[in-house]
């Protein structure tokens with residue numbers, strides 16, 4: 519028996535999302551994805567990304583997801599840190615860590631999970647998009663950092 523405390527993660531599902539910008543150094547545009555599924559999120563806008571698999575780091579998972587979903591290779595930047603070490607709460611079971619990212623190869627296409635992806639000007643008007651509810655505080659923090 520070990521005396522070490524067991525480390526419990528508060529959220530059993532770890533999601534990662536990419537705040538993909540045209541330039542990590544001087545961002546002026548953000549790539550947003552409109553989900554096609556599941557029904558509860560269809561039509562809502564989000565940060566492209568997905569669930570971290572058991573044997574992956576958050577960074578590796580995000581690079582993999584963005585390649586699978588959009589067909590692009592990215593370089594990751596800093597984290598849009600949330601209130602938890604697992605990032606931002608999505609629901610009682612899931613939290614999402616969000617990292618800035620810049621495309622280094624490929625043209626983003628809606629290959630998986632998205633009805634469309636779109637570049638939008640990075641200003642306060644992006645708050646008007648119909649984001650997944652849980653993403654709103656993340657978008658506000660993104661604007662605080664980037665503007």
Ligand SMILES: Nc1nc2c([nH]c(=O)n2[C@H]2C[C@H](O)[C@@H](COP(=O)(O)OP(=O)(O)OP(=O)(O)O)O2)c(=O)[nH]1
Nearest residue numbers: 533534535564565566567568569608612650652653
């Ligand atoms: N990618 C992403 N997921 C989000 C965001 N906001 C939010 O609540 N979610 C939720 C939706 C999903 O329940 C979950 C992410 O799951 P996903 O379906 O994108 O993950 P995945 O690609 O690994 O898919 P799966 O095959 O395991 O279902 O997080 C967001 O901005 N981006």
